[in-house]
Amino acid sequence: MKSIIKSVFVAGLILFMGFTFEANYGGPQNKQLTDKGIGPIKVVKLGPINKKLADKGNDIFENKCSACHDINDVNLAPALKGVTKTLSPVFIMNYLMNTKEMQQKDPYVKNLIQQWKRVPIMKDQRLKKDEARAVLEFLRTKN
Numbered sequence: 649m650k651s652i653i654k655s656v657f658v659a660g661l662i663l664f665m666g667f668t669f670e671a672n673y674g675g676p677q678n679k680q681l682t683d684k685g686i687g688p689i690k691v692v693k694l695g696p697i698n699k700k701l702a703d704k705g706n707d708i709f710e711n712k713c714s715a716c717h718d719i720n721d722v723n724l725a726p727a728l729k730g731v732t733k734t735l736s737p738v739f740i741m742n743y744l745m746n747t748k749e750m751q752q753k754d755p756y757v758k759n760l761i762q763q764w765k766r767v768p769i770m771k772d773q774r775l776k777k778d779e780a781r782a783v784l785e786f787l788r789t790k791n
């Protein structure tokens with residue numbers, strides 16, 4: 649009988665730890681996913697990956713981003729693998745189209761700058777809407 653009570657207690661403890669972990673770990677990430685950032689983009693509709701658009705995004709990435717960013721490894725700036733899981737599509741497009749204002753005002757980006765303060769802040773990319781959308785599609789293929 650005692651061992652049953654013990655098992656139930658241990659199971660409960662594991663469950664509790666699981667919830668706490670979820671709250672600490674899943675929490676902020678989920679919150680970030682709904683964050684839209686600051687800029688002209690209000691909604692982005694995503695469908696299945698559009699290969700042609702992603703290829704265009706790949707070209708833009710090579711030209712305008714790869715000096716600082718790798719997908720898998722930390723370069724001068726954060727690795728971008730999986731970034732579409734932590735940042736919302738709207739946030740990413742606004743950040744690429746309105747980099748400077750978000751660096752000045754957006755709490756997430758301000759915090760990121762602190763973490764990366766050894767390197768110059770991200771240059772204002774001034775991407776046009778269709779370019780930012782293409783880069784987003786490319787990043788979606790790198791989850």
Ligand code: HEC
Nearest residue numbers: 712713716725726731760761764767768769770771773783
């Ligand atoms: C001059 C170097 C540089 C270039 C070029 C650059 N970035 Fe960045 N990027 C950074 C730095 C540094 C950060 C950290 C935050 C900041 O400085 O704004 C960052 C942050 C990011 C983040 C947020 C990452 C995270 O972990 O949340 C994304 C997404 C991003 N960059 C995408 C891009 C894309 C896409 C391009 C090309 C269109 C690009 N960056 C070009 C330096 C750069």
